[in-house]
Amino acid sequence: MDIKTEAFTKSLWVFHAACSPCNNCDIEILDCLTPRHDVERFGIVLVGSVRHADVLLVTGVPNFKTKETLKKLYSQVPKPCLVIAVGSCACGRVMFRDSYNSPCSVDEIVPVDAYIPGCPPKPEAMIAGIVKLIVKARSKK
Amino acid sequence: MSHKIVVPIGPYHPLQEEPEYFRLYVEGEKVVDIDIVIGYMHRGVEKLSESKHFDQVAFLVERICGICSNSHPFAYCLAIEDLGKIEVPPRANFIRTIIAELERIHSHLLWLGLAGHFIGYNTVWMWAWRYREPVLDCFEMITGNRNHYAMMKIGGVRRDIEDKDIPALRKILDELCPAVDMFKGAIMDDPVIQARLVKVGVLTKQETIDWCVVGPTARASGVDIDVRRDEPYGAYGLVKFNIPAAKDGDIFSKTVIRIKELYESISIIRQCLDIMPKGEFDADVKQIPPGEGIGRVEAPRGECFHYVKSDGTNRPVRHKIRAPSYVNVASNKVACVGGTISDAAITLAAVDPCYCCTERTAVVDRVSDKKILNGFDLVKLSQEKTEYLKKKVI
Numbered sequence: 001m002d003i004k005t006e007a008f009t010k011s012l013w014v015f016h017a018a019c020s021p022c023n024n025c026d027i028e029i030l031d032c033l034t035p036r037h038d039v040e041r042f043g044i045v046l047v048g049s050v051r052h053a054d055v056l057l058v059t060g061v062p063n064f065k066t067k068e069t070l071k072k073l074y075s076q077v078p079k080p081c082l083v084i085a086v087g088s089c090a091c092g093r094v095m096f097r098d099s100y101n102s103p104c105s106v107d108e109i110v111p112v113d114a115y116i117p118g119c120p121p122k123p124e125a126m127i128a129g130i131v132k133l134i135v136k137a138r139s140k141k
Numbered sequence: 142m143s144h145k146i147v148v149p150i151g152p153y154h155p156l157q158e159e160p161e162y163f164r165l166y167v168e169g170e171k172v173v174d175i176d177i178v179i180g181y182m183h184r185g186v187e188k189l190s191e192s193k194h195f196d197q198v199a200f201l202v203e204r205i206c207g208i209c210s211n212s213h214p215f216a217y218c219l220a221i222e223d224l225g226k227i228e229v230p231p232r233a234n235f236i237r238t239i240i241a242e243l244e245r246i247h248s249h250l251l252w253l254g255l256a257g258h259f260i261g262y263n264t265v266w267m268w269a270w271r272y273r274e275p276v277l278d279c280f281e282m283i284t285g286n287r288n289h290y291a292m293m294k295i296g297g298v299r300r301d302i303e304d305k306d307i308p309a310l311r312k313i314l315d316e317l318c319p320a321v322d323m324f325k326g327a328i329m330d331d332p333v334i335q336a337r338l339v340k341v342g343v344l345t346k347q348e349t350i351d352w353c354v355v356g357p358t359a360r361a362s363g364v365d366i367d368v369r370r371d372e373p374y375g376a377y378g379l380v381k382f383n384i385p386a387a388k389d390g391d392i393f394s395k396t397v398i399r400i401k402e403l404y405e406s407i408s409i410i411r412q413c414l415d416i417m418p419k420g421e422f423d424a425d426v427k428q429i430p431p432g433e434g435i436g437r438v439e440a441p442r443g444e445c446f447h448y449v450k451s452d453g454t455n456r457p458v459r460h461k462i463r464a465p466s467y468v469n470v471a472s473n474k475v476a477c478v479g480g481t482i483s484d485a486a487i488t489l490a491a492v493d494p495c496y497c498c499t500e501r502t503a504v505v506d507r508v509s510d511k512k513i514l515n516g517f518d519l520v521k522l523s524q525e526k527t528e529y530l531k532k533k534v535i
Binding site: 020098119 | 183184192193210274288
């Protein structure tokens with residue numbers, strides 16, 4: 001593992017991009033930061049600007065308005081970056097698949113590195129997902 | 142020199158069922174006007190509902206909002222039961238009431254925490270969310286999921302509350318009471334919180350009526366409306382509870398009302414557990430007749446309204462949903478104007494709409510379209526004001 005990967009995978013800064021979700025994944029993401037789970041112990045913090053982020057957390061089914069925003073956000077993340085699709089909606093659009101306002105799924109807009117399914121995924125599942133992602137990023141040549 | 146700039150807040154936000162985008166027009170520090178644009182989180186739920194059969198719609202409307210994820214299916218089931226004149230077994234009514242009140246506790250704690258975060262008291266945030274965890278454990282124990290409980294079903298509930306779970310539920314409520322006491326003291330007696338919230342974002346009684354505001358936001362301005370008392374549904378007609386009210390209409394009153402409602406909710410759940418009868422919890426509905434029905438539920442944020450029309454097939458012909466924030470958000474038009482930018486974050490949050498949107502705020506110069514402040518700066522500005530007041534007050 002080179003120094004760049006090591007620096008990148010330590011203390012991940014997360015930008016949370018909500019693309020028309022139902023809020024539930026979002027409150028569970030915030031829940032990860034609060035005392036019971038407290039991922040800030042590992043240097044994982046939510047940042048206010050996408051330009052400071054290492055990871056883009058995407059929730060929800062993009063609609064016509066948020067689709068453009070997500071594209072724009074991804075173009076602004078400093079590369080290399082990781083993209084995580086949180087929740088069943090972001091992973092596969094589930095029951096909003098037939099909606100007239102749901103043009104495509106998240107992975108058709110941005111390349112997704114990890115999928116965390118669940119409606120909503122428990123905070124433990126999100127932490128497990130991030131751990132797997134870090135392991136994957138570190139094992140990459 | 143007056144320098145008019147625009148503060149766009151939004152555009153998409155994660156913490157609420159209605160999407161909105163605020164454009165604040167400011168002169169110096171003062172907010173002079175506000176525009177509200179919605180549509181960013183539009184997923185076509187009403188139309189999707191017409192393509193699903195009646196049982197599936199209960200799951201669909203649950204996904205309108207993650208925080209009110211019981212109120213929407215509750216209102217939908219009431220609408221169908223009104224349509225088909227379906228009698229719900231008494232035990233199911235009690236279970237529905239318990240879930241609805243647990244949801245109110247979790248939602249109000251969530252709001253208190255985020256309100257604390259916005260005025261720079263992260264301690265309040267961490268406290269509130271720490272005490273919210275046992276409530277989510279309750280949900281997990283009773284319904285099997287922390288959020289999106291999937292308890293509501295046309296004609297009853299999906300799962301029973303088992304006798305072995307009730308002592309644990311009572312224990313969690315007993316432990317929550319001292320936490321809320323501590324919280325009440327910490328918020329109501331704190332001079333800095335008072336300095337930040339008293340007489341900020343005031344909504345007078347007349348404005349509340351004019352803008353059709355509902356829920357705790359209306360009750361804080363002296364408009365005494367609550368569907369639970371005015372048109373009892375579920376088991377609310379069988380339990381005793383007070384509706385906390387205030388007159389001032391500022392953010393402090395809204396906070397106090399929400400804290401008082403926590404006590405009322407705890408008391409309602411205890412009464413329900415005491416008098417809950419044994420027996421069936423599902424009416425086993427086979428056919429939905431043609432007709433139309435409405436369902437009204439007092440969600441944590443106010444009245445949630447569902448209208449369903451059926452033509453005798455297994456799908457609704459029309460499903461209309463009006464969630465409480467739809468009207469509450471519009472009242473920001475009067476609550477925000479006249480205040481300062483540093484108060485805008487908490488004023489917009491006071492009706493319990495969404496928080497993450499304010500974190501994505503950017504102040505844009507109207508002439509050059511250049512970004513001056515982003516959401517982070519806005520929250521920082523708000524937090525700095527608290528720091529400043531802290532030094533001044535103490």
